Amino acid sequence: IFPSGGPVMELVEDCGGTSALAVHVEVLVKPRSKTDVRMHVVAFLDHHRVITGNHRWTEFDEQFLRQNVDSVAIADPERGTIDLKGCNLTVHIFTLNNDGLSTLNLEEDEELSAANHWLLPAAEFQGIWESLVFEDGVKTQLLDYVSTTIFFSDKNVNSNLITWNRVVLLHGPPGNGKTSLCKALAQKLSIRLSDRYTYSQFVEINSHSLFSKWFSESGKLVTKMFQKIQQLIDDEDALVFVLVDEVESLTAARNASHAGTEPSDAIRVVNSVLTQLDQIKRHPNVVILTTSNLTEKIDLAFLDRADIKQKIGPPSTEGIFNIYMSCLGELMKCQIISPRQQLLTLHELETISFMESNVSQMSLSLRRIAEKSKGLSGRSLRRLPFLAHALFVKVVVLEPLSNNLPPAFVEKMKNFMLVRSACYNQLVLPIFKHYVAFRLWKYVVIE
Incomplete structure (x- = not known):
């Protein structure tokens, strides 16, 4: 069903003939776990009913689950509250691969790697999907896209009548999670499709290594790289994801070369990339993920081959609020913020009509800070709590010692730190004051 103006909603027919919402349950099991985990997880979920769509259990009463399962997660964060009794549950059981990063070289004697390679699901990719906050529907649409291919x-x-090229282009300003989203999408799909594919692989092409110091060799290196990828794709039991970060470096607009502002070798590179993409799209077990900060520099022929061109811009106010919530949660978990404080989600604030009380005061303050943070990239937002601690805590540490220090020295240090933090005052200081409002750090903020 394709509702107007929204992502594809996944509906299935239950035994009574009515439509039921399909909910994905992701079960991370421990190495060498027993084979009947699914039955125990289904029984565990049968004792729960109304939950949020992004709920995770890590502690269990049943001994079997404690011994064999690390976590059980309802992995549908964009669906809000879910009644499990009226849903069709799809349980995905997986373990994480801890082999880490390996490299792919075009020649055995080459030291420079042409690509990085991971087996999925990878331990180092775990949790990225949940940490990324975008406009409603972006992550769901990408999942639906791959499922449709x-x-x-x-x-x-017949792909001659209905065309798709298995190419996704994420574009937008830097620092908003395009590369992370590609890794997270591959990780998520390796879990969701584990019943279909024995294993999944993720290849991140190092575009700069494909430009040879020898004239006219770059096009040949691109061909060699895709031949390596072709060897992975030939295994029909494997799902292969290929990431080309900053794709404009391999697909620079050829009209610039004709104008003489780009070397003719760049034309050969673009031609080679387009040829290889046309060959790869015949295989059902590959997805090409690309990112770019400069779409105006990309050749039109490549842009035309991208099935989805999704802009990833700075987070919305809601996204910023959720990012700050996750940051505070992590600081509480690591006991940098102590004691642990309760924060209300935006949904919970809406249910109380944003009325201020002792319970909601802190969350409402965080919401006001989120509104002031509009326009910052996700990378900058996640750096702010660190900067608040690094810049302002060090200032106030001087306060208890000020009686034992020459006044001129103390004043000089204050001025130094204020100048150093001037560019962050508008956002970092409010966040730090928010921490103080939590009564988490008992320091005096220097105005």
Whole structure:
């Protein structure tokens, strides 16, 4: 069903003939866990009913689950509150691969790696999906896109009549999670499709290594790189994700070369990339993920091949609030903020009509800070709590010692720190004051 103006909603027919919402349950099991985990997880979920769509259990009463399961997660954060009794549960059981990063070289004697390689689901990618906050529907649409490519392939849809190229382009200003989203999407799909594919692989091409110091060799290196990828794709039991970060470096607009502002070798590189993409799209078990900060520099022929061109811009106020919530949660978990304080989600604040009370005061303060933070990238937002601690805590540490220090020295240090933090005052200081409002750090903020 394709509702107007929204992502594809996943509905299935239950035994009574009515439509039921399909909910994905992701179960991270411990190494060498027993085979009947699914049955115990289903029984565990049967004791729960109304939950939020982004709920995770890590502690269990049942001994079997404690011994075999690390976590059980309801992985549908964009669906809000869910009644599990009226849903069709799809349970995905997986373990994390701890082999880490390996490299792919085009020649055995080469020291410079042409690509980084991971087996999925990878331990170092775990949790990225949940940490990324975008406008409603972005992550769901990307999941639906890959699911549709596989569905059309299974149905043997004639690709000459209905075309898809298995290419996704994420574009927008730097620092908003494009590369992280590609890694998280691959991780998520490796879990969701684990019943179909024995394992998944993630290849991150090092674009700069494909430009040879020898004239006219770059196009050949691109071909060699995709031949390596082709070897991975030939295993039909593997789902392969290929990431080309800053894709404009491999697909620079060829009209610039004709104008003489780019070397002719760049034309060969673009031609080689386009040729390889046209060959790869015939295989059902590959997805090409690309990112760019400079879409105006990309060749039009490549842009035309991208099935989805999704802009990833700075987070909305809601996204900023959720980012700050996750940051505070992490600081509380690490006991940098102590004691642990309760924060209300935006949904919970809406249910009380944003009325201020002793319970909601802190969350409402965080919401006001989020509104002041509009326009910052996700990377900058996640850096602010660190800067608040690094810049302002060090200032106030001088306060208890000020009686034992020459007044001129104390004043000089204060001025130094204020100048150093001037560019952050508008945002970092309010956040730090918010911490103080929590009564988490008992310091005097220097005005």
